[in-house]
Amino acid sequence: MPDRLYIDKEDRPYYQKAEEENVINFKNKNQKEQFLLAMSIGFENKQKRELKTRDGFFFSDNLGPEGRTLINALAIHEHGSADVLADEKKVFDIAEQYASAGIRILADSIDKIQFGKFDKIFEKDLVEMLNFNR
Amino acid sequence: MRIERIDLKNYRQFRNVCVDFGKNPKDDLHIIVADNATGKTNLLNAINWCLYGNEPHLSKESEQLPRINLNTLVQAVEGTKETVSVELVTETEGNRVTFKRSEEYSVHEDGKQPVIHDTSFSVTYLDDKKNAKWVIDEEALAYVERFVPRDIREFFFFDGERLDTYFRSVTGQQISNAIFRISQVDTLNRISERLENVVNDLRREAGKRSPQIEGIREAIEDKGKKRKEIIDQIAELGAQKKDASQKIDELNEKLRSIPNIDVLQRDQARLHDTLKKKEQVRNNKVTEKQNTLFELGILLILNPALHASSQIISNKVKNKEIPQTYDSRLLDNILITHQCICTRRVEEGSSEEEHIKQLHADIASSSLIARELLQMISPIEQIKRKISTFKSELERITKEIQLYDEELNDINTQIQSIDSRISGYNVEQVKQWYSELKDYQRTCEFNIERITNLKLAKERLDKEIDDLNEELNKALLKEAASQKVRCQIVFGNKASSVVNNVVKTMMDHVRKAIEHETREGFFNLIWKKGTFKDVYIDENYALHLTHELGYECLGSVSASERQLLALSFVIALHKVSGFDSPILVDTPAARVSGEQRENLGKTFHQISRSKQLVLLFLPSEYSVEISRYLDTCASSVRKLRLTGNEREIQMEVIC
Amino acid sequence: MPSMNITKKISEIIKEQASNDEPLQEFILAIIKWELSTKGAFQFKENYRQMIKQYSSKWEDGK
Numbered sequence: 001m002p003d004r005l006y007i008d009k010e011d012r013p014y015y016q017k018a019e020e021e022n023v024i025n026f027k028n029k030n031q032k033e034q035f036l037l038a039m040s041i042g043f044e045n046k047q048k049r050e051l052k053t054r055d056g057f058f059f060s061d062n063l064g065p066e067g068r069t070l071i072n073a074l075a076i077h078e079h080g081s082a083d084v085l086a087d088e089k090k091v092f093d094i095a096e097q098y099a100s101a102g103i104r105i106l107a108d109s110i111d112k113i114q115f116g117k118f119d120k121i122f123e124k125d126l127v128e129m130l131n132f133n134r
Numbered sequence: 135m136r137i138e139r140i141d142l143k144n145y146r147q148f149r150n151v152c153v154d155f156g157k158n159p160k161d162d163l164h165i166i167v168a169d170n171a172t173g174k175t176n177l178l179n180a181i182n183w184c185l186y187g188n189e190p191h192l193s194k195e196s197e198q199l200p201r202i203n204l205n206t207l208v209q210a211v212e213g214t215k216e217t218v219s220v221e222l223v224t225e226t227e228g229n230r231v232t233f234k235r236s237e238e239y240s241v242h243e244d245g246k247q248p249v250i251h252d253t254s255f256s257v258t259y260l261d262d263k264k265n266a267k268w269v270i271d272e273e274a275l276a277y278v279e280r281f282v283p284r285d286i287r288e289f290f291f292f293d294g295e296r297l298d299t300y301f302r303s304v305t306g307q308q309i310s311n312a313i314f315r316i317s318q319v320d321t322l323n324r325i326s327e328r329l330e331n332v333v334n335d336l337r338r339e340a341g342k343r344s345p346q347i348e349g350i351r352e353a354i355e356d357k358g359k360k361r362k363e364i365i366d367q368i369a370e371l372g373a374q375k376k377d378a379s380q381k382i383d384e385l386n387e388k389l390r391s392i393p394n395i396d397v398l399q400r401d402q403a404r405l406h407d408t409l410k411k412k413e414q415v416r417n418n419k420v421t422e423k424q425n426t427l428f429e430l431g432i433l434l435i436l437n438p439a440l441h442a443s444s445q446i447i448s449n450k451v452k453n454k455e456i457p458q459t460y461d462s463r464l465l466d467n468i469l470i471t472h473q474c475i476c477t478r479r480v481e482e483g484s485s486e487e488e489h490i491k492q493l494h495a496d497i498a499s500s501s502l503i504a505r506e507l508l509q510m511i512s513p514i515e516q517i518k519r520k521i522s523t524f525k526s527e528l529e530r531i532t533k534e535i536q537l538y539d540e541e542l543n544d545i546n547t548q549i550q551s552i553d554s555r556i557s558g559y560n561v562e563q564v565k566q567w568y569s570e571l572k573d574y575q576r577t578c579e580f581n582i583e584r585i586t587n588l589k590l591a592k593e594r595l596d597k598e599i600d601d602l603n604e605e606l607n608k609a610l611l612k613e614a615a616s617q618k619v620r621c622q623i624v625f626g627n628k629a630s631s632v633v634n635n636v637v638k639t640m641m642d643h644v645r646k647a648i649e650h651e652t653r654e655g656f657f658n659l660i661w662k663k664g665t666f667k668d669v670y671i672d673e674n675y676a677l678h679l680t681h682e683l684g685y686e687c688l689g690s691v692s693a694s695e696r697q698l699l700a701l702s703f704v705i706a707l708h709k710v711s712g713f714d715s716p717i718l719v720d721t722p723a724a725r726v727s728g729e730q731r732e733n734l735g736k737t738f739h740q741i742s743r744s745k746q747l748v749l750l751f752l753p754s755e756y757s758v759e760i761s762r763y764l765d766t767c768a769s770s771v772r773k774l775r776l777t778g779n780e781r782e783i784q785m786e787v788i789c
Numbered sequence: 790m791p792s793m794n795i796t797k798k799i800s801e802i803i804k805e806q807a808s809n810d811e812p813l814q815e816f817i818l819a820i821i822k823w824e825l826s827t828k829g830a831f832q833f834k835e836n837y838r839q840m841i842k843q844y845s846s847k848w849e850d851g852k
Binding site: 024025026028029033036037039040041043044065066068069070072073074076077081082083085086119122123126127129130 | 421423424425427428429430431432433434435436438439440442443446447450499500502503506507509510512513514516517521524525528
Binding site: 280321322324325328329331332335336618621622624625626628629632633635636639640643644710 | 799806807813817821825837838844845
């Protein structure tokens with residue numbers, strides 16, 4: 001297994017922006033958590049982005065079982081079968097690409113949404129998602 | 135006692151004026167009408183100057199001028215002397231007493247200030263044998279004190295306009311002093327003191343005959359001194375307490391509709407404190423919600439992927455693909471030993487060996503996949519559970535935040551309410567008033583306690599003095615030569631005791647009587663009859679006026695109401711005391727208007743039936759409401775006007 | 790309550806306080822009368838002693 005997960009060096013300012021605006025307590029989350037959120041937003045919007053300059057973000061040991069499960073599930077979904085799990089690098093690549101796209105989408109949303117309203121909109125979207133899934 | 139006549143010579147505007155106060159059979163009311171600056175108030179000053187040697191009602195203009203009439207001054211020949219005099223001829227029970235004060239001036243033509251050379255004051259009267267007696271100095275002053283004592287003259291000769299401010303500045307102590315003087319309780323007190331003085335002398339004489347008697351006498355005198363000190367202390371503390379009570383009433387009146395700002399500010403500080411704490415908790419709840427959204431947001435968004443993985447895992451489990459059941463160690467062994475399980479040899483590089491190697495690699499790969507998938511089972515279950523509780527968890531936290539928001543709103547409303555109650559007031563001023571109120575209340579309480587202790591001490595001393603008097607009496611009984619003195623001492627003590635008891639009883643009687651008359655007079659005079667409930671004089675001789683609604687309101691009534699109350703009080707004082715001296719009032723109706731003037735006129739008329747009343751009106755005061763009534767009953771109505779370069783008064787008799 | 794003559798009221802109270810003691814009553818009333826009169830405002834001791842002597846003697850005789 002690769003020892004760390006990477007972001008694009010150009011992604012850093014977007015992570016910083018999200019921290020500055022501190023939407024849904026972003027600033028107080030560790031980098032693994034921030035990555036996973038970005039990854040999930042990329043997944044939700046079905047967008048990926050190739051990393052140009054790889055920049056280590058956090059150690060893979062920090063993923064934990066839940067984190068591991070999430071990126072595996074993402075890779076399986078992307079690939080269409082569980083075979084992708086045999087290639088751990090590929091699994092991480094998929095996660096990193098979704099995260100890279102996702103953090104940009106997040107930063108963009110922060111810009112577009114009126115100050116202070118992000119959390120409410122995020123909550124509304126999640127509740128709709130929950131109701132839809134039921 | 136009444137004034138028959140006032141003769142003024144060269145006294146200010148009164149160059150040579152005689153004001154006769156002959157009375158008609160029914161009334162002794164005299165009206166003098168004059169414009170301002172005519173000399174009306176100087177008539178009041180003339181009486182004061184004659185009796186007391188000073189002029190308390192001088193205008194600023196008059197203060198600059200010499201007492202001597204200006205025309206006399208201007209027309210005087212160089213080096214001559216001119217006399218200013220005021221002679222007050224009074225009559226009491228058929229006896230005539232004349233008070234005369236004069237000043238001799240030497241005048242100069244060169245415009246220098248006239249110089250006073252000689253002043254004199256004398257009283258002439260007829261003795262029992264109808265012989266004319268003439269007294270000066272202290273004896274003459276004593277006569278004045280019998281006529282109208284100096285320290286209470288403001289109850290007899292007063293400026294009606296100033297009466298308005300009377301009850302603002304005068305204290306209960308001054309009123310009680312006035313009452314004591316007027317009601318002759320002061321005479322009784324003086325008698326008591328003098329009796330004690332004389333009895334002490336008698337004891338001293340007796341003491342000269344025997345050391346034992348002298349010893350007892352000294353002890354009585356000592357204790358007497360201590361008793362006097364205690365009485366003085368009680369009086370002083372009582373006066374302080376009265377002042378403090380008055381101040382308390384004034385402050386309570388001021389603060390009646392003002393909230394206790396100190397208390398409100400403390401409440402506000404407490405609310406701010408609570409607000410801060412609740413805001414902190416609320417913010418923590420908001421963070422908790424954000425964390426929930428963050429964490430569960432990730433899971434919810436990735437749920438489709440998790441669901442798909444879950445399906446795959448389920449299928450593989452169903453198909454028994456996971457967990458894997460074949461053992462790769464078997465293949466390892468074949469590759470190492472080059473011998474198949476069927477014992478056939480597996481040659482190196484053979485297709486069989488390649489096949490086994492491929493199989494081995496596939497197994498290795500699927501083991502990794504299987505392991506990963508197996509490790510996903512438990513987390514997926516946990517995630518499903520988390521997602522299932524997401525909505526209820528969110529609702530719970532949202533509700534809690536809402537409740538805190540409501541509480542914070544409520545607290546903010548309370549803070550704003552206090553703000554608006556406080557705003558508009560000079561906060562520092564109000565706080566100062568409350569602080570002063572507390573101080574005065576403390577003073578009152580402290581003084582009450584001290585007075586109680588002092589009264590107990592006085593009672594003890596009274597008992598000790600009584601015991602010593604008893605002892606002295608016994609000692610004197612043993613001395614044959616001292617029997618007469620003993621008898622006089624015992625008699626003197628008895629008399630002193632009776633007089634003291636009379637004083638106590640009289641003070642209470644007089645206070646209640648004055649209170650009754652003041653109340654009657656005031657409610658008779660006042661126009662707004664439904665506004666006030668009661669007038670009373672407390673045992674400290676402070677005058678109180680209570681509103682219909684029950685609160686003390688002397689400090690906040692209008693000037694005319696206060697004037698009416700003051701007038702009622704003065705008239706009550708005269709009525710009750712029976713003190714037989716005239717009343718002279720300058721501008722008596724200045725602050726009174728309309729129906730009240732008519733009532734005032736009637737009251738004046740009523741008073742004048744039993745007491746001489748001289749009223750000095752401005753023309754604007756002597757309006758038709760009052761003149762139509764008084765013109766018909768007054769003994770005299772005169773008008774003053776200035777002539778002779780406006781330096782001399784001429785009196786015109788109207789009726 | 791009618792308006793009262795102070796001196797009269799004082800006399801009444803003196804009679805109450807010194808009941809059955811005429812010399813004492815008379816003495817006090819005499820002293821009051823003397824005080825209220827226009828004479829002898831300051832030379833009180835002589836007069837007081839004289840009156841005490843006079844009335845105490847009467848008082849003792851009456852006992």
